[in-house]
Amino acid sequence: MRTARAHLVLIVVAAVLALLLPATTFTGAQSKGTIKIASQSPLSGGQAALGEGIKLGTQLAIEKFKGNLEKMGYKVDLVPFDDQAKPDVGVANAKNIIADKEIMAVIGHLNSGVAIPSSEVYKEVNVVMISPANTNPVVTDRGYPNVNRVCGRDDVQGVVGAEFAHGTMKVKSAYIVHDKTQYGQSIAEFFKADSEKKGVKVLGFEGTEEKSNFDPIITPIKAKNPDVIYFGGIYDQAAPFFKQAREKGLKAKFMGPDGMDSSDLTKIAGKAVVGMYYTSAAGPASALPKAKAFVDDFKKKFGKNPEPYAAEAYDAAHIAILALEQAAKGGKLSREDVSAAVRTTKLAGITGDIAFDAKGDRQKAQYFVLQVASEDPQKWGDNKIVKQLTIAAPGDKKS
Amino acid sequence: MDLELLVGIFPQVLLDGLVLGFMYALIALGYTMVYGVLEFINFAHSEIFIVGAFVGVEILLGLKGAGLLDALPWVVVLAVVLLSGMAVSGALAVVVERVAYRPLRAAPRLIPLISAIGVSFFLQDAIRLVESVWHNAFNLVYPTMEPLNRRFELTATIDVSVKSLVVIVAALLMLWGLHAVVNRTRIGTAIRAVAEDQAAASLMGINVNRIISLTFLIGGAMGGAAGVLFGVQYGLINPYTGFIPGLKAFTAAVLGGIGNIPGAMIGGIVLGLLEAFAASYLSLLTGGAFGAEYKDIFAFSILILILIFRPKGLLGEIVRERA
Numbered sequence: 001m002r003t004a005r006a007h008l009v010l011i012v013v014a015a016v017l018a019l020l021l022p023a024t025t026f027t028g029a030q031s032k033g034t035i036k037i038a039s040q041s042p043l044s045g046g047q048a049a050l051g052e053g054i055k056l057g058t059q060l061a062i063e064k065f066k067g068n069l070e071k072m073g074y075k076v077d078l079v080p081f082d083d084q085a086k087p088d089v090g091v092a093n094a095k096n097i098i099a100d101k102e103i104m105a106v107i108g109h110l111n112s113g114v115a116i117p118s119s120e121v122y123k124e125v126n127v128v129m130i131s132p133a134n135t136n137p138v139v140t141d142r143g144y145p146n147v148n149r150v151c152g153r154d155d156v157q158g159v160v161g162a163e164f165a166h167g168t169m170k171v172k173s174a175y176i177v178h179d180k181t182q183y184g185q186s187i188a189e190f191f192k193a194d195s196e197k198k199g200v201k202v203l204g205f206e207g208t209e210e211k212s213n214f215d216p217i218i219t220p221i222k223a224k225n226p227d228v229i230y231f232g233g234i235y236d237q238a239a240p241f242f243k244q245a246r247e248k249g250l251k252a253k254f255m256g257p258d259g260m261d262s263s264d265l266t267k268i269a270g271k272a273v274v275g276m277y278y279t280s281a282a283g284p285a286s287a288l289p290k291a292k293a294f295v296d297d298f299k300k301k302f303g304k305n306p307e308p309y310a311a312e313a314y315d316a317a318h319i320a321i322l323a324l325e326q327a328a329k330g331g332k333l334s335r336e337d338v339s340a341a342v343r344t345t346k347l348a349g350i351t352g353d354i355a356f357d358a359k360g361d362r363q364k365a366q367y368f369v370l371q372v373a374s375e376d377p378q379k380w381g382d383n384k385i386v387k388q389l390t391i392a393a394p395g396d397k398k399s
Numbered sequence: 400m401d402l403e404l405l406v407g408i409f410p411q412v413l414l415d416g417l418v419l420g421f422m423y424a425l426i427a428l429g430y431t432m433v434y435g436v437l438e439f440i441n442f443a444h445s446e447i448f449i450v451g452a453f454v455g456v457e458i459l460l461g462l463k464g465a466g467l468l469d470a471l472p473w474v475v476v477l478a479v480v481l482l483s484g485m486a487v488s489g490a491l492a493v494v495v496e497r498v499a500y501r502p503l504r505a506a507p508r509l510i511p512l513i514s515a516i517g518v519s520f521f522l523q524d525a526i527r528l529v530e531s532v533w534h535n536a537f538n539l540v541y542p543t544m545e546p547l548n549r550r551f552e553l554t555a556t557i558d559v560s561v562k563s564l565v566v567i568v569a570a571l572l573m574l575w576g577l578h579a580v581v582n583r584t585r586i587g588t589a590i591r592a593v594a595e596d597q598a599a600a601s602l603m604g605i606n607v608n609r610i611i612s613l614t615f616l617i618g619g620a621m622g623g624a625a626g627v628l629f630g631v632q633y634g635l636i637n638p639y640t641g642f643i644p645g646l647k648a649f650t651a652a653v654l655g656g657i658g659n660i661p662g663a664m665i666g667g668i669v670l671g672l673l674e675a676f677a678a679s680y681l682s683l684l685t686g687g688a689f690g691a692e693y694k695d696i697f698a699f700s701i702l703i704l705i706l707i708f709r710p711k712g713l714l715g716e717i718v719r720e721r722a
Contacts, residue, residue: 046537046637180692206682207692212633212640215415216678217691223408223556236538240635247548249558268540268635 032073035333037062037320038097039313040090040108040118043082046236049262051110053307054132055080058107060298061317068325076321079103083114090114094121103127104338105320107313112136112154113182119147128339130320132312135258135281136182140359146339148356150316150349151309152281152365154183156391157257158190160367161230161279164387165255166198168369169277171227173201175252177217177241179233180207187257188232211237214244221245226252234259239268246272258282261308261370263380271375277386280368283351285311286381287368291350305381315349322347361393405683411557412679413672418563418632420671421570425625426648427655427663428577429492429618435658436594436614439500439508442515445645446522447492447619451484451626452636453526456539458483463542473546477565481627488623492615501608519642526638538637541630566628573624574664577617581660590614594658647674654702656712665713673698 039058041051059078066076081097083090090109097103098121106122106129109115115134122129123144131139131149135157140147165171174195178188185207192202203224208217218241221229229245229252231238242254246269254276261280265273285291285298285306294314298306323341327333347354355363369387373379429444458480462468468476499518503511530536547562581587592600593610601607629644630636647670655666677694689697709715 044537048537204682205687206690208678208690209692210678212629212635212644213419215419216412216675216694219408219411219415219556219679220404220683222411223404240633243634247550247560249550249552264538268538270540270543 031075034075034077034102035069035324036077036079036100036103037317038079038081038103038106038108039317040081040083040093040097040106040114041110042085043080045084047085047110047234047262049264050133050307050309051082051085053310054108054110054313056298056302057132057306057310057313058317060294060301061314061321064297065318065321069321069328072325072328074328081108083109083111083118085111085114087114087117090118091121094118098122098125098127104324104333104335105130105317105342107132107316107320109134110309111181111183112139115139116182119144122146125335126339127335128320128323128342130316130342132316133258133282133309136186138182140361143359145343145360146335148342148360150312150319150351150354150362152367152391153361153393154187154257155190155394156365157279157281157367158187159194160369160389160391161187161191161255161257162194162198162200164277164279164369165195165228165230166200168387169228169253169255171200171253173203173224173226174228174230175204175206175221175224175226176202176230176232177206177208177221178231179237180209181233184231184233184257184259186232188230191230191232191257212240214241215248217241218245218248218250221252222248222250228253228255231256231260235262235265235268239265239273242276243269243272253277255279258308263307263377266372266375266380267377273372274375276372278370278372280308280370281365282308282312283366283368283385283388284308284370284381284383285350287385288351290348290352294350311351315347315351315354318349319345319347319354357393359393364390364392366390401683405680407554407556408679410553412675414557414559414563415679416672416675417668418566418671419675420668421567422625422629422632422667423644423648423651423671424664424667425570425573425621425628426644427652427667428574428660429622430649430652431655431657431660431663432614432618434652435660436590436611437500437504438658439511440515440649441492441495441500441615441618442512442645442649443495443499443518443522444492444618444622445641445648446519446526447488447495448622448626448629448645448648449636449638449641450491450522450526451488451623452630452640453530453539453626454484454487454623455480455627455630456541456636459542459544460539468542468544473544476544477547477631481569481624484623484627485620486623488626489616489620492619492622493612496612496615501611523638523642530638538635541634541636544631547631562631566632569624569628573621574660577621578660580617586610586613650699650702654705654712656715659712659714662712662714669713670698670702673701 039055041054043051062078069076081093110133112134126146128146135154137155176188178184203226256278258280260278285295323345326341327337357363367389368385370383371386373382426448433441499514500511550558550560552558589605589610597607651666651670652663655662677697678691682690
């Protein structure tokens with residue numbers, strides 16, 4: 001009995017090996033091991049829609065561009081991490097990432113408040129992070145050699161918002177609400193500073209962590225009757241706020257940063273947000289001239305439209321792969337080499353031409369002002385760009 | 400101008416605070432009834448509350464899908480939704496008691512407390528699981544019922560929406576009904592008897608287990624109703640939404656004097672008003688130095704002060720007339 005079982009085990013092991021081996025031996029030259037590219041974004045919770053887009057964009061890029069690395073003898077895998085939009089979870093994941101020596105690059109995060117502490121961990125071992133979405137200035141202003149982003153910056157985005165509110169919407173007064181996160185508050189402060197500079201009267205500046213009951217915040221806003229309400233934050237909080245504000249009869253125009261950019265905004269707030277403006281450092285994939293094939297591939301593979309940042313994640317992962325090829329030419333792959341290679345990689349990506357400056361900011365980032373077209377969440381992709389600007393990242397500013 | 404503004408918004412803030420306060424009061428009943436009978440804090444009550452909100456949204460979405468939402472009179476829809484939310488939440492509370500608390504009734508006081516916290520986590524993620532399987536959604540949105548959103552403008556800055564009135568009226572009716580049941584019926588007498596002394600009550604022929612189940616049923620049903628009203632009023636719920644209102648309602652129950660039904664109501668209203676006034680007025684009064692984000696700090700500081708001077712809550716001493 002015992003020997004029979006031992007034989008069975010041997011047969012099973014042999015069968016498993018037989019199944020596994022060809023996969024690695026037929027693909028090309030001798031196997032040099034596995035390269036893993038990690039994605040870190042919220043895959044659960046209120047912002048999962050955007051986080052999932054980052055993961056899927058990364059996945060698509062890896063599948064499409066891994067060929068060269070495979071020819072060089074590497075196996076390329078995606079390892080998705082769920083940071084739950086929480087700094088502590090992001091940092092814990094980051095510790096796992098740096099412990100896994102096969103992870104050579106990180107595409108993430110969605111939230112600046114998560115990216116900043118997590119990248120402190122990446123820096124310890126110099127594993128490269130390319131962010132598709134983190135617009136907070138601090139992300140690159142620390143000057144880390146391994147931290148890069150393919151999106152724009154909040155200090156510019158806040159200014160773009162104020163510029164549009166003053167120049168195009170011709171508002172005289174604004175009321176600013178933010179979510180007290182690193183992202184929301186800082187962008188709101190940039191919007192405030194620039195609005196005041198332009199002569200727009202700021203009637204109030206309020207931070208709140210409230211998620212459901214905005215009545216007591218809305219009442220003073222209504223009494224002050226501003227022309228525009230700017231919400232520095234993310235759609236899952238802004239949407240109920242805007243909805244309740246309209247229900248209470250507020251007539252002000254609504255505006256926000258790229259945190260508004262999700263179809264869930266209209267799913268939650270419905271017609272309350274139709275016509276509202278939001279700025280973005282990431283254009284909608286459907287409006288990017290070179291992203292057509294990407295949008296088609298994405299739809300075919302995942303059965304839905306790419307959420308915002310999916311295209312940015314796709315470009316970020318593409319850059320990571322190009323840099324990996326570059327670094328792998330030396331024969332031995334090290335995380336430092338990959339970080340250095342990313343800084344010098346140039347890409348004519350689907351979101352435009354990408355090259356990094358010395359801090360890791362995209363040299364010429366694009367900024368968009370979009371308007372919500374319909375209360376139907378399915379039609380979020382129809383939102384039109386009403387203004388588009390290409391602005392260079394501000395150089396080294398002493399703060 | 401500033402003074403005019405401060406005075407101008409006062410009635411609106413008062414109204415918002417009352418709506419929030421009645422909501423807290425309804426949730427607080429679940430804590431206070433269970434405490435009154437078992438001297439045990441049912442921390443899973445915040446999830447029982449939010450389950451009511453989820454039942455409500457499922458039914459409303461179902462009605463909307465069938466095209467009945469606008470066809471049926473809103474009073475009927477609301478009554479159906481409220482009663483279903485109450486039924487499911489009440490039943491859930493009974494099941495939770497049977498499964499997670501009754502086996503531990505003889506255990507030291509801390510043990511069922513831990514069990515309650517465990518149930519709370521379990522329910523949060525169970526809701527999350529069910530909703531992501533059914534809708535692939537985390538945030539669920541209450542479908543808009545136009546008649547409920549109708550507003551009456553009293554002045555330029557003050558208006559009342561139908562749903563705010565509904566919350567207040569429904570809460571008052573339920574609180575009055577509960578008060579009547581507890582004080583004027585045989586069942587109410589039995590509940591009070593079990594609260595005073597379980598052993599003596601059972602000697603008088605009262606089925607203690609049934610009365611405890613009934614207490615959970617009533618508390619859970621009130622929580623479920625509060626959940627539906629919460630969803631109708633504020634519009635957006637997710638599996639973790641219940642936690643903060645639950646915690647605040649628990650605070651309200653302690654503030655009013657835990658174990659005391661009118662106390663829960665008064666505690667809820669005081670807390671709701673404190674919160675609304677702090678959120679609306681802090682930044683106006685301090686010139687923006689302290690904003691609405693300090694509303695909880697402000698409200699809870701006042702609570703601490705009240706509890707320093709009245710450690711058993713506003714109405715606490717009345718309930719302490721145990722034999």
